[in-house]
Amino acid sequence: MADNKFAAYICSGCGLGDKLDVGSLEKIAQKEGKMTVVKNHPFLCSASGVQMIKDDIANEGVTHLCIAACSRRAKTEAFNFPTAAVSRTNLREGVLWVVAEGSDHDEVRQEMAEDYVRMGCAEVKKMKLPEGNPNRDQAQNKRILVVGGGMSGMTAALAAAEAGYEAVLVEKTGALGGFAANLWKRVPFSSPYAEPQATGVEEMVAKVTGNTRIKLHLNTTVAETGGAPGRFTVKLARESGAVSDETVGAIVQASGFTPYDMAKLPELGGGQANVVDQAGLEALAKTANGGAIKRADGKIVTSVVFVQCAGQRDDTGTHLSYCSGHCCATSIKQAMYFKDANPDVDTVVMYTDLRVPGMGEDFYRSAQQKGVIFTKGKASKVTGGDSCKVEFSDLILDEQTSVDADLVVLATGQVANAGVNLDAWTEVNTAAEGGNEEAKVKRSGMKTISVLNLNYRQGPDMPQFKHGFADSHFICFPYETRRTGIYAAGPTRRPMDMLQATEDATGAAMKAIQAVENAAQGRAAHPRAWDLSFPSARLEGCTQCKRCTVECPFGAIDEDEKRFPVFNEQRCRRCGTCMGACPVRVISFENYSCDTVGSQIKAVNVPDEDEEKPRILILACENDAYPALDMAGVQRLSYSAYVRAIPVRCLGSVNTIWITDALNGGYDGVMMMGCKKGDDYQCHFVKGSEMAHYRMSKIGDTLKQMGIEPERVVTEEVAITDNARVAKLINDYAAQINDLGPSPMKGFG
Amino acid sequence: MSDLNTQAVARYKNNFLREVEERVEEGDMVKMCMQCGVCAGSCPLGPHWQHSPQKIFMMIRAGKREEVLTSDSMWMCTSCYNCIVRCPRQLPITHIMHGLANYAHRLGIAPKGQPTREFAKTFWNNLIKKGRVNELTLTLAHYFANGIGPGIQIALNMQKIGLGMVLAGRLNPMEIFGGHSVKDLNGFHAVLAKAKEIEDRKKGFSA
Known part of the structure; x- marks a missing residue:
């Protein structure tokens, strides 16, 4: 600590010098902020301004900087000093641009700026320069483990290998190829998208087995996974019982899908003779080998009906509620199997909405050219047997009718092979840890379907997002999961066809490479890259x-x-x-801790009750809410000058001590702004915003004990686009605080 | 039921779609319909049809031969071409409608007394007689299609317009006596006969 030297640099550019008394800000930085070096510059982000700071770092031994200028989100390249701890005081977007114009507001504007300078100085005094993971030496492994040897897995392994990274490919069966190996042909993936194409599985298997960078384990499952990115240790169990260890840097889970069990669809003929699912039809087509397709009883099929959405898009809650995306194109492809062998075979595709993403529309047209009949109808009952009957309601002609066929194909959906559902796991595990013998048995049973067998405290697999898929957030972070360094690829992440799966797997391999490279340098990969x-x-x-x-x-x-x-x-x-969760506040980051924020809260000058100047603390998520506040400034939407905003990494990091400190210190209110929570959350850290809301719902009693009205603490969901709304939120809340009157804690702090 | 119709039923059995593809003008495009319903929504006469083009196409695929061919829907088409312009699959819907009407008429099972069909018949018969339309006899035939009484009533109502046309030289009263023909009437009839022969061959009516 002896070597630390603190400096504050105050910018008077962008009109700051015209509206603010920079001289008095300097005095505050010096006297109250206890900064050794205090300088101002008319254009701090210019080459000369930045050079001034660099010179001080090089010549004066400055180690800690408080830059009082624009928002921390602006001029990040100019104010990038990797060897110094830096705090940014937001005088431009946070004060100058949001406090109403006019000399009436000169006083509150100056007070706001002075407080922000005090806060910036207080923050940097508590900061340390982050140096990265000190144990990064042990996180240098850059191999990529791929679990699953299907189309996605092979693609991921090849992508990693071609990028120069060693891959370890684990497949539980005795052969590569996965689901794709059982297909007769695949939906076309290249122009003119008119005919089914060869799957290409054999060529791919040859490429994988011939690649020296790919180490292949067949008949093998993952018995245990531990460690972290850059140093995962994986126990592999061979079917024979042999166990081997691999050390890898990142993991791609390409565990694929299972077709929805048609035995659950007795009303659609599941389990009856001559009613098959799409996988069953592929088997018949493979046997036919391009000739006439025969049923299991050997009869040549002369008419076939494809029932789309079988057990899918079900709103009764019995079957899959989602659309698996690939089945329309797959049925079109399978109808072509028949038409290509014999154009006289009657092929009917019964659909409610034909969904053919990508270039599927061309494929659909091609099938119509070939004479495949598309009937918009909803099947209500399928009877199997020698002559099958599909009863359906025709959605165009609005009638209940039926069609006979030799064979009925049910387009059932994809169910992710995503391993153990962690919510169910947690419950069983808690009971088992409590000594419940029954739960212990149940727990071992659950583990048998685990894909990764993580020895993580929170359970053996990745958390599932919607419908049992190992997704994290489809819109915001399509490649991320909720286990750092472990990426899901293919239909285990969301329902998809083969083309999407190969693209997905390539993306997952690239993310895995990012993860190992960042791990080797001891730094975060996502989202705080x-x-x-x-x-x-x-x-x-x-x-x-x-x-x-x-x-x-x-x-x-x-x-x-x-x-x-x-x-x-x-x-x-x-x-x-x-850090937000810790009741005893022992968890901290070098440059972000209970102290860095707490000292800012305490640094604010809280006026006495009779001055009638309330103080409102805003803890704003730096991902969405803080940018929205900045944008409000950019658009010159003014809001109350009584607020003091502190950016936080995530609302989940807000420790309740900050709230109680602020209220004890005489603040009149606390506003927390985080991202949208719930099922369609936008929180960059998935649960942070939700945790914050939950924690705050619990502090009402504490506030009452302190004699404080609970409505002095509010939590808001703010999206990054909410710049206009955020200004209104603040002003409405300030008016509410005004009505409540000064905090009863004022003067005791 | 006409012979032609009985033959067609025997020939195509239950495959009405194939019958349409082979025998109806542009019928091979029916299979390309993707049931979006834009044609039905675009048709200015939509509310007055029994079946929209979308439904007609679906009925063809569903093999509802009788219902389609006896429907009066395609006779309601005014050839505004809205549907053709808007169809995302570029089906020549107007042409298909006329093709279906024509085919139903040919088989003799189109709705009897349907005004569009009756007028089309009158027009055609008038036209082929002399190779050109005789406005006077066509008008009169149309007026008196429903009998003498209504014919006189319409003629009286239209008296002023008729006289105006005569005075302006747009209508020659002498045409009532057969009228004049195209220069080579025999040649014209030969063209029609040849066209019918070609069409019969193409659509499989002959032999």
Whole structure:
């Protein structure tokens, strides 16, 4: 600490110097902020301004900088000083542009700027320069493990190998190819998208087996996975019982899908003679080998009906509620099997909405040219047997009718092979840990379907998002999962066809490469890319409450045998949800901790009650809410000058101590702004915003004990586009605080 | 039921779609319909049809031969071409409608007394007699299609317009006596006979 030297640089450009008394800001930085060096510059982000700072770092030994200029989101390239700890004081977007114009507001504007300078100085005094994962030496492994040897898995392994990375490919059966190997042909993937094409599985298998960078394990499953990105240790179990260990840097899970079991569809003839699912038809087509397709009883099929959406898009809650995306094109392809062998075969595709993504429309047209009949209808009953009957309601002609056929094909959907459902797991595991013998048996049973067998505290597989798929957020983070360094590819992530699966697998391999490269440098990959900070815990203060291990959205924290948290640095995404959860505040990042924020809260000058100047603390998520605040400034939407905004990494990192500190210190209200939570969440850290809302719902009693009205603390969902709304939210809340009157805690702080 | 119709039923058995593809003008495009319903929504006479083009196409695929061919729907088409312009699959819907009407008429099972069909017959018979339309006899034949009484009533109503046309030289009263013909009437009839022969061969009516 002796070598630390603190400096504040105040910019007077962008009109800051005209509206603010920069001289007095300098004095505050010096006297109250205790900055050794304080300088101002008329254009701080210019070459000369930046050089001034660089010179001070090089010549004066400055280690900690408080830059009082624009938002931390602006001029990031100019103000990039990798060897110094930097805090940014937002005088431009946060003060100048949002406080109403006019000399009436000069006083409050100056007070706001002075407080922000105090906060910036206080923050940087508590900061340390992040140096990355100190154990990065042990996270240097750059091999990629691919689980699943189907189309997705082989693509991922080849993509990694072609990019120069070693791949380990694990396949539980005795042969590569997966589901695709059982297909007669595939939906076309190249122009003119008119005819079924060869699957290309054999060529791909040859490429994989011939690639020296790919190590292949057939008849093998993953018995245990532990570690973190850059240092995963994986136990592989061969069918023969032999066990081998592999060390890898990242994992691609391409465990594929299982067709929805048609035995669950007795009303559609599931289980009856001459009613097959799409996989069953592929088998018949393979046997026919291009000739006339025969049924199981050997009869040549002269008429066939394809029933789309069988057990899919079901709103009764009995079957799959979603559309699997590939089945329309697959049925078109299969109808062509018949038409290509004999154009006189009657082929009817019965659909409610024909969905052919990609270039499928051309394929659909091609099938119509070949004479495949498309009937818009909903099948209500299928009777199998020597002559099958499909009863359906014709949705165009609005009538109940039926059609006879030799064979009926049910287009059932894709069910992800995503392993154990962690919600169910947690319940069983908790009971088992409590000594319940029945639960212990159930737990071992559950583990048999696990794909990765993670030894993580939160369970053996990746958390599932919707409908049992191992997705994280389809819109915002399509390639991410909720286990850092482990990427899902293909239909285990969301329903998809083969073309999408191969693209998906390539993307997953690229993400895996990012993960290992970042791990080797000890920094975060996503979404705080290249962040060198990581959490550390002062374990002597830890009460083993397990909140951090349970609440971490990414399962980054395990427990040792004494139930102390074990941080697996590279699994961490640096959101700080653990820091927000910790009741004894022992978890911190070098440059983001209970102290860095807490000292800012305390640095604010809270006026006395009779001055009638309330103070409102805003804790704003830096991903969405803080940019929205900045944008409000850019658009010159003014909001109350009584607010003091502090960006937080995620609302999940908000520790309740900050709220109580602020209220004890005489603040009149606290506003928290985070991302949308719930099923269609937008939180960058999945559960952070939800956790914050949950925690805040619990502090009402504490507030009442303090004699504070609960409505002084509010939590809002703010999207990045909410710039206009956020200004209104603040002003409405300020008016509400005004009505409530000064905080009863004022003057006691 | 006409012989032609009985033959067609025997020839195509239950495959009405194939019958349409082979025998109806542009009938081979029916299979390309994707049931979006834009034609039905675009038709200015939509509310007055029994079946929209979308439904007609679906009925053809469903093998509803009788219902389609005896329908009066395609006779309601005014050839505005809205549907053709809008069809995302570029089906020549107007042409198919006329093709279906023509085919039903040919088989003798089109709706009896349907005004469009009756007028078309009158027009055609008038036209082939002399190789050109005789406005006077066509008009009169149309007026008196429903009997003498209504014919006189319409003629009286149209008296002024008729007289105006005569005075302006647009209508020659002498045409009532057969009228004049095209220069080579025999040649014209030969063209028609040849065209019918070709069409019969193409659509499989002959032999």
